[in-house]
Amino acid sequence: MRSHPVLGYGLLVLFVFWVTANRASSSSLHCKRYGGDETRPHSVTITEFGAVGDGTTLNTKAFQNAIFYLNSFADKGGAELFVPAGRWLTGSFNLISHLTLWLHKDAVVLGSTDPADWPIIDPLPSYGRGRELPGNRHKSLIFGSNLTDVVITGENGTIDGQGSGWWQRFRNKTLDYTRPHLIELMNSNEVVISNLTLLNSPFWTVHPVYSSHVTIQNLTIRAPPNSPNTDGIDPDSSDHVCIEDCYISTGDDVIAIKSGWDEYGICYGRPSTKITIRRLVGETRSSGIAIGSEMSGGVSDVHAEDLFFYNTNNGIRIKSSPGRGGYVRNVYVSNVSLLNVTTAFRFTGLYGEHPDDHYDPNALPKIERITFKDIRGKSITVAGLMQGIEGDAFGDICLYNVNLQVSASPPWNCSNVKGYSDFVSPQPCELLEQCVFPDHCSECYHLSSDDDDEQRNQKRRKGARLLSW
Structure with missing residues (x-):
């Protein structure tokens, strides 16, 4: 894993030590690795198209012209656009298939502070309108649609959305359209985003939507803690997405x-x-990992492991509401450390926020088969705030080997949820007190249901030792 200077040496050492110590307990998840040494047969530099890296010259046309030129090589093995050291101011530009956008370590791509340089595009059909305002939305700084084989990478170069003006217009309620993302790829396949620093997005930072086989690796993503809605990475109606390191x-x-x-x-x-x-x-x-609240198309088969969240409101959160429909099922989160977190687990069944008045209040979400395993936390205020929907309980919630140092009393607050637990401290709420072993393994996603008696006994004997951090 690349070093992250902003993390702080002490926290980084703690995280590396913890991952190394727990590597043997991790499940075998595999993602395609992008080494960064893959080359395209054709390459140009942005300066060949008149770009000036002085931080003040607008280079939108240079990026657009360079990519237009490189499109002629799409069927000849693809091409690379190299961004050298400098500060390259630009408005939105579109990528093409079979392209690598490569940033030098001292390259900084700067988003224009003029909203006119971020064109207006149609809303996403799965949202029906802009996420913030009815109607259309601004295009992301780096955008692509219906693409195959796209790589955005480099030597830890920087893409800075310069989002403070957008945040101020949001707070002042002077936006005309929904704010743009930093990077959005739609209806695309075989996407790699890696080895970059992404700063100050106007809205969500990385947004793969309606896309498949997306690999996101070795990113540092930062925005101020008071910047509104600057999510890190938002996989949206997408499949085979890998986020790591x-x-x-x-x-x-x-x-x-x-x-x-x-x-x-x-x-x-x-x-x-x-x-x-x-x-x-x-x-x-906000939350370390959130599912929803927009989950009406369904979310399933989420595997998350080796996570460290600190100074955070919620560790893991599932958000939904009557009117959402859809489902969240088969979620497995393991090997997580939490430090100075307000609520470790939070389920919200009445989140609200609807695009208009035409939603069906009887379209209830189905939340089931959610497993949290090998979770430890220090300086936690509330262990769990788990609130489902009356008449539509969140089911098969499983907690196994969870140890949290909690200050609130009671540590759990549960309603309209059902589930199981083993080796959980502090003792979970009554709705989750049925034991996982031996009768409820099949209800717990990814926990083995065919262990023999000796394996179960070994797990029970190891339980007390596993509870220590």
Whole structure:
């Protein structure tokens, strides 16, 4: 894992020590590795198209012209656009298939502070409108649609959205359209985003939507803690997404998995599935990993492991509401450390926020088979605030080997949830007190249900030792 200077030496050492010590207990999740040494047969430098890296010259046309030129090599093995050292101011530009955008370590791509340089585009069909305002939305700084084989990478170069003006307009309620993302790729396949520093996004930072086989590795993502809605990475109605070896400190969710909003997401019907998250360090005033609240197309098969969240409001959160429909199922989160976190686990069944008045209040979400395993936490205020929906309880919630140092009394607050637990401290709420072993393994996603008696006994004997951090 690359070093992250902003993390602080002490926290980084703690995280590396913890991952190393727990490596043997991790499940075998595999993601395609991008080594950064893959080369394209054709390459140009942005300066060949008149770009000036002085931080004040607007280079939108240079980026657009360079990529237009490189499109002629798409069927000849693809091409690379190299951004050398400098400060390269630009408005939005589109990528093409079979392209590598490569940033030198001292390259800084700066988003223009003029909203006119971020064009207006249609809303996403699974949202029916802009996420913040009815109607259209601004295009992201780096955008692509219907692409194959796209790489955005380099030597830890920087993309800075210069989002403070957008944040101020949001607070002042002077936006005309929904704010743009920093990077958004739609309806695309075989995407790699790696080895970059991403700063100050106007809105969500990395947004793969309606896409498949997306690999996101070795990113540092930062925005001020009071910056509104600057989520780190938001897989949205996408599948086979791998996120690993990232440090993220933003003003909103570190990772937020989504799949459309109320009746629009139900109609579009594309789930987020097969999402892998590994070796992640995060800090936020919101949640480390959030699912929802826009999950109307469904979310399933989420595997997350080797996580460290600190100075954070919520460790793991699932957000939904009547009117969402959809489902969240088969979620497995393991090997997590929490430090100075307000609520370790938070389920919200009445989140609200609807795109319009046309949603069906009887479209209830189905939340089931959620497993949290090998979780430890220090300086935790509340262990769990788990609130489902009356008449639509969140089911098969499983906690195994969870040890939290909690200050609140009572440590758990549960309603309209059902589930099981073993080796959990402090003692969970009554709705989760049935034992996982031996009768309820099959209800707990990814926990083995065919261990023999000796294996179960070994697990029980090891339980007390596993509870220590």
